[in-house]
Amino acid sequence: MKRFFCMLLMLFLPVCTAHAEELHLAIASDLHYLSPELIDDEAALMRIIRAADGKLTHYTPQIVQAFRDELLQSRPDAVVLSGDLTLNGSNESHRDMMALLQPLQQAGIPVLVIPGNHDSTGTAFRFTHAGALEHDGMEDDEFITAYADFGYNSALSRDSVSFSYTYALRPDVWLLLLDVNANHTYGVIRDETLVWLEQQLQAAQEAGALVISITHQNLLVHHPLFVFGYQINNAGKLLELYKQYGVRLNLSGHMHLQHIAEKDGITDIATSALPVWPNQYGWVTITDREIRYDARRTDVAGWAEAQGITDDDLLDFDHYSLTFFDATTRDKLARQLNALDISEEEKQLMLDYAVELNHNIFAGVRPQEEDNAPLALWQQYAPRAFFSYYMKTVTDNPPADMTRCVLPRLP
Numbered sequence: 001m002k003r004f005f006c007m008l009l010m011l012f013l014p015v016c017t018a019h020a021e022e023l024h025l026a027i028a029s030d031l032h033y034l035s036p037e038l039i040d041d042e043a044a045l046m047r048i049i050r051a052a053d054g055k056l057t058h059y060t061p062q063i064v065q066a067f068r069d070e071l072l073q074s075r076p077d078a079v080v081l082s083g084d085l086t087l088n089g090s091n092e093s094h095r096d097m098m099a100l101l102q103p104l105q106q107a108g109i110p111v112l113v114i115p116g117n118h119d120s121t122g123t124a125f126r127f128t129h130a131g132a133l134e135h136d137g138m139e140d141d142e143f144i145t146a147y148a149d150f151g152y153n154s155a156l157s158r159d160s161v162s163f164s165y166t167y168a169l170r171p172d173v174w175l176l177l178l179d180v181n182a183n184h185t186y187g188v189i190r191d192e193t194l195v196w197l198e199q200q201l202q203a204a205q206e207a208g209a210l211v212i213s214i215t216h217q218n219l220l221v222h223h224p225l226f227v228f229g230y231q232i233n234n235a236g237k238l239l240e241l242y243k244q245y246g247v248r249l250n251l252s253g254h255m256h257l258q259h260i261a262e263k264d265g266i267t268d269i270a271t272s273a274l275p276v277w278p279n280q281y282g283w284v285t286i287t288d289r290e291i292r293y294d295a296r297r298t299d300v301a302g303w304a305e306a307q308g309i310t311d312d313d314l315l316d317f318d319h320y321s322l323t324f325f326d327a328t329t330r331d332k333l334a335r336q337l338n339a340l341d342i343s344e345e346e347k348q349l350m351l352d353y354a355v356e357l358n359h360n361i362f363a364g365v366r367p368q369e370e371d372n373a374p375l376a377l378w379q380q381y382a383p384r385a386f387f388s389y390y391m392k393t394v395t396d397n398p399p400a401d402m403t404r405c406v407l408p409r410l411p
Contacts, residue, residue, distance in 0.1 A: 023169055024076040027214070028067060028281035029253025030084040030273035032118065033060045033100075035092035038126045038135065045127040051332070053256055054325035054362075056275045057087055059300075062314055063275050064100050066303035072107055076283070077169055079104060082253045082271070083116025083181065083216030089137040090124035094146055105149065112151035112167055114177045115143055116216040116254065117186055140182050151177065157203075159196045162189075166200045173286055174209045176200060176247075180217055180232055187217050188233045194241070201245035210286070210409065211247045219250040220261040220268040225390055230255060242266055249291060249407055251282065258295055258364025260402045269293055269405060277325035278318070278363045280403075288409065295364060295403035325362070326355045333387060340381050349374045350381075357391055364402030 034057050039045050042058065049057045056063065071079055079101075086093035101111050124137035144152065144163055152158060155165035156174070163179035178197070180187055189197075204211045213219070217232045219239065232238060242250075249267050256273035258280060271282040278297050285292040297318075304314035313320040333354055337347045353374030360366070375395060378388040 023173055023286040024074075025078055025080060025169070025175075025212075025284040025286070026071055026074070026076040026281060027080040027082060027251050027271055027284060028274045029082040029216070029271045030116065030256055030276075031060065031064060031081065031097070032057060032084055032087045032273065032275055033064055033093050033097045034058075034087040035090060035096045036061060037092045037096075038090055038124075041127055041129040044129060044131055048127070048132060050328055052328065054276050054328040055256075055273065056279075056321060056324060059314070060087070060275050061096070061100075062304065062309075063279060063298060063300055064097070066300040067274060067281060067298045068100055068104060069303055070298060071104060071109065074283075075107070075109060078110045078112055078167075078175070080175070080177070080214055080251070081111065081113045082214050082251060083114050084118045084253070084273075085113060085116065086119055086124075088124040089119050089121050090126075090135055091138050091142070093124070094119075094138050094143070098146065098150070101150070110151070110154065110167075112175065112177060113147050114151075114179045114214065114216060115163055115181050117181045119143060120182060143182065157196070157200055159193050161192045161196075164193055164196070166204075168209070169286075171207065172209050174200075174204050174207075174211050176211055176213045178213060178215045178238075180215060187229065189238060194237055197238075198241055198245075201241060201247070205245055211245070212284075212286075212291070213242065213247055213250040215250060215252045217254045218252045218261070218268055218270055220263050220266070222255060222259045222261045222268070222270055223390075224393055225386070226255055239264070239266060251284070251293075257362040258402050260293075260364075260405050267405065267407060271295070272362060272364065274298065276362060277321045277359055279321055280363070286409070290409050291407045293405040322359060325359055329355050329358045336382065336385060336387075342377075342381055346377055346381075350377050354378070354387060354391060357394065361394060366398060366401060 032055055049055055085097050104111050120138050120140045120143040122137050122139050124135045125132040126135040151167055156168055158165040163182040165177055167175045180189055218230050219235055221227050221231050252268055252270050255270050256276050258272040259270045261268045272280045274281060280295045280297050283294045283296050300317035301315055330351055333351055375391060382388045
């Protein structure tokens with residue numbers, strides 16, 4: 001039966017005459033789009049997001065448009081959005097998001113989605129002078145109906161108990177989009193989904209197809225502080241299947257920072273959040289010999305200039321985005337340091353060090369070599385602080401360049 005399925009697949013899928021030709025896949029994660037209709041009081045929104053991780057929520061409509069128009073020019077073979085499409089799952093935000101993505105579909109560039117933990121909770125928020133007020137959000141059954149044309153209707157197979165599906169970029173390259181958030185799972189793969197998953201891996205093996213897996217939460221642990229709530233809860237079962245069937249690459253997000261982890265021959269690349277400095281997405285190139293991943297920065301400033309936009313923040317977006325991100329880090333840490341009996345000079349040294357280190361970590365680049373005296377001050381004055389341990393872990397194991405990766409493609 002499986003062999004018959006594979007033969008049908010080879011007959012009816014669009015066949016590329018030369019499989020040696022490159023395939024290109026764009027992947028973005030954690031867009032956290034917020035519809036302008038839900039912002040009654042921008043000051044209320046800004047108070048909330050300035051206390052978060054530097055998401056430029058107030059500019060998500062422009063960031064997504066710049067990202068879309070960039071892809072209309074580069075024309076990947078498909079675009080994958082690996083969850084948290086919206087800030088909090090409002091119907092208005094999902095409606096706007098689908099409208100913004102339609103030009104890609106109309107240009108013949110498939111857009112494939114899976115939900116993140118923010119996308120179909122049933123409760124969203126409107127931002128008013130009274131703060132964030134509850135607002136109706138999208139439910140699971142509404143999500144799968146609304147996004148039917150974004151991967152689901154063209155899937156090779158769909159799981160019956162989750163929003164997981166397989167999609168063929170080409171007869172010899174399959175994408176496995178694995179949902180672990182719908183139906184109130186929030187980070188757990190159901191046993192029924194694992195059964196469906198193994199069937200898909202067996203079918204791909206018989207078809208001689210390369211499989212690339214996509215999840216929202218991480219398949220591997222990327223940092224010792226980002227485990228519970230970040231890694232898929234029963235990832236071990238998934239890893240065993242991937243090792244058995246030769247799946248070597250998973251693309252994820254969720255952490256909002258750019259990072260690459262490897263274990264037992266399996267690589268998990270977490271693409272940073274599109275609205276967070278440095279506003280990156282991933283570009284995957286698949287050849288007959290290798291799979292390459294490169295992080296690309298969205299050129300919001302170039303897009304704004306081409307659109308004739310006069311907003312200075314958008315026209316100098318790289319600077320604005322970095323400044324906004326650094327300010328959120330500085331403000332949070334300054335509140336902690338103000339409670340300590342330290343000099344102003346020491347406090348500034350500690351803050352400057354932490355701010356620069358943090359934006360390098362989020363960008364996925366190696367922190368600049370410098371005097372580690374400020375880190376010693378963190379260890380001396382705030383050894384139990386989350387950020388102190390976070391920095392110490394990174395500096396003890398300085399990362400390589402996390403913005404690119406090359407994997408040899410096995411036959």
